Each structure stands twice: as C-alpha cells, then as structure tokens.
Amino acid sequence: MGAFTFKGGIHPYDGKDLSKDKPIKTVLPKGELVYPLSQHIGAPATPIVAKGDRVLKGQKIAEATGFVSANIHASVSGTVKTIEPRLTVTGTMINSIIIENDGLYEEVEYQNVKPLDALSKDEIRAMIKEAGIVGMGGAGFPTHVKLTPKDDNAIDYVIANCAECEPYLTSDYRRMLEEPEKIIGGMKATLKLFDKAKGILAVEDNKPDCIEKLKSLLQKEDNIEVVALKTKYPQGAERQLIYAATGRAINSSMLPADAGCVVNNVDTIVAIYMAVFEGKPLMHRIVTVTGNAIQDPRNFLVCTGTNYSELIEEAGGFKQEPAKMISGGPMMGFSIYNIDVPATKTSSALLCLTEDDVAKFEPSACINCGKCVEVCPGRIIPARLGDFAERNDEANFLKYDGLECCACGCCSFICPAKRHLTQSIKSMRLLVLANKKK
Secondary structure, rough: OOOOOOOOHHHHHHHHHHHOOOOOOOOOOOOOOEEEOOOOOOOOOEOOOOOOOOOOOOOOEEEEOOOOOOEEEEOOOOEEEEEEEEEOOOOOEEEEEEEEEEEOOEEOOOOOOOHHHHHOOHHHHHHHHHHHOOOOOOOOEHHHHHHOOOOOOHHHEEEEEEOOOOOOOOHHHHHHHOOOOHHHHHHHHHHHHOOOOOEEEEEOOOHHHHHHHHHHOOOOOEEEEEEEEEOOOOOHHHHHHHHHHHHHOOOOOOHHHHHHHEEEEEHHHHHHHHHHHOOOOEEEEEEEEEEEEOOOEEEEEEOOOOOOHHHHHHOOOOOOOOOEEEEEOOOOOOOOOOOOOOOOOOOOEEEEEOOOHHHHOOOOOOOOOOOOHHHHOOOOOHHHHHHHOOOOOOHHHHOOHHHHOOOOOHHHHHHOOOOOOOHHHHHHHHHHHHHHHH
C-alpha cells in the first residue's frame, strides 16, 4: 500500500465541530420543487413530463440524452407547474421542471430486485444508470459511465472517498456513523463489476469513531479494507486520495481507471446501494448547512429540488446576517448571492459566514517566499503560473504544467501577499482547455 498521504497540503481551521455531533435530520419540502435538467456533466436530460401532469415520488421526469447524461426523478408527488429556466447555485439560468408538492409523498411501486449474487454486471450498470446516479462529491459525472471503463479487469481498486477533508463539511461523517451498512453494501455492489478489484474505504484519521465502526463491520470481509489517511487538506482530492491509498500517481491527462482505480464519494456509494438493493432512484442527498451565521448548524437529508431558503429555515435561520454564503466548502466551493435556488444532486453544503475574510484581502506583489510551492499537492509553481495567467501567456502556462492544478486553493490560503492565485490559475486553465477543444 501507499504512504497514506501526499506531498504538500495545508491544515486550515476545519469548523466541523459546528455540525458533526448532531444526527441527520430529514427535511420535508414545503413549497414547489425545482429540478434543473443539467445536474451533471454531459448533455442535459430531456423532460418526459408536461405541464399539468401529476407525478409520484420516484417517477422519472427527465431522461438521459446520450451516454454521458443522467436521468432525473421526482422526489415528491405533485403536479408539474411548468418547465422553464430557473436560477441555480452557479448563478446561471437552467431549464428546469417545476413541481408543486402536494404533501402526500405518494410513491411509485419499485420493481422487486434480485439478490446481488444473482445480478449480472450489465444489470447492475443498468440499475445505476436508470437511477440517475452521478458523482455527488461535486463533480456530477454520471456514475454508470465511470463504472464502465475500457477493461474491467484493469481495475485493481475501488476506493470510497470517505476523507471529507473540506472544512466545515460533515455529511459524510454522519453517513459513516449512522448508515455504515449502506456504504459497505454499495461498495460490494460496485466490486461485483470488477473481478480483480479490492475495496478501500479511505478515511482521514481525525475520524477514529468512523474507522472503528467500519472496521468492526468488515471483520468477515476479506476484499474490503479501511485505510486511515493522514488528516490534511486536500486529502480527499482524487489524485491525492489515489496516491495516499494505493501509491499510484495520475496526472491531468489520465483518468483514475488508467491507474487501475475507481473512486466514488460516500453519498454516491450509498445511492448505488439504494439502486441495487432497494431499486430506488437518486432522490435525496445529505446537505451540511453550517457556519457561524447559522443558528443551528447540522446535516439534513434533503429531497432534490428543495429550495435553499427552506434549509436555512430548518437550521433556525440566521443568527446574524451573513457576509458570505458559499455553496460547498470554503476551499473549493463558490460564493452565491441568492438562496432562492434548488438543492441538486451535487449540493454538498451551504456555508454561511459572518465575515468575508477574502474580500478584505489586498493583494500585493509576490515576495518569492516559496510557500505556495511547499503546499501545492500538484507539485507545480503557483506563483509563476499566476503571473502567466495574469499576462494571458498560454505557452508558458502549459510549459510549466498549469493543467496539473486541481484548484484546491492551498496556494491562495498560504500566500502572505494574499494573491488570488487559485482564481487566476483556474481561469487560465479553463481558457486553455477551451482552446484545445477548438
């Protein structure tokens, strides 16, 4: 096995004490629910319902368009009000199905599922595809595509990303404590797809209770193990996680499958369990609502399509008007200006802070201290790449491996000159990739 960590990284204030010790609370939505047709990487889903239709919880309301796409299912029963563009957490207007919740939660009859041992690989992949499962750690890549590599036999490890290294987020922690059997079941279903693969539950060592619980449940399993990783940000980033857990390295031109690995987030693994063992589609996810501006920070089991404002209300509202609201965590999330947006399959957290520290920063000239190089997990030179990005120097940006940036934010966090390195490099990286596509 590997060294259980990686070179570089930082130790920011984690803020997890705000919500980690409170059980998951189920939230039933009150008003209309909004289902954006693009909650995933790839082609938007196509509506298969129309205005005025009555739908049931669990009913498919939009169908995948092409291989890299994902189905969408209603998370409540009710009536389709309209299909129109609606604001999302990214600040963009996306065509969405609007359903008026009737409060009855009448559910479709799910097909009886066969025991896992009786299911073929094709059947498992079909169930995952039909359930509309995507990467729920934030990327939103359709899971059935990820689980269909060129060569099944080339996969040596299936890794459950249980690190949860992003500050403030505790949804995976609560899931591991409260529903570890579903994580293990989802891992078993995934391993059924790869004959030679071994399962790894990769957990940071600041979660000893989770490690102990998972190990106790796996005593009789010889194909799944718990690996305790060193607590350090960004330990849960895909490249760093693979290296720490297996000792194998990948770069920006490779997929995890090229290193014989498949990586899934905790919530994604649980969604696989629900699809394969219970025949249910992806309709819920856990969202951490937290921050020092929140009255009662905690984790909520949320119906997809639920308005963010309802989650704030469930958390007791604001105890102080937030100066900064972030969808996701403080390191890799993004600021939002409006909470009248829906929770989607990739909504991991809503962070509300009383101070906007970043807005107070006044960037100054680089002092050549080298701290950004020390902490960079991609082993690149952020200060130099930041200069190239500011000058729009694409040639040198590529020469100095700018595409290896994973946008983790370590360089911006550590920079004494308060330079916006991550933002500059990320913007330039997107420009370079767009030019390559042309």
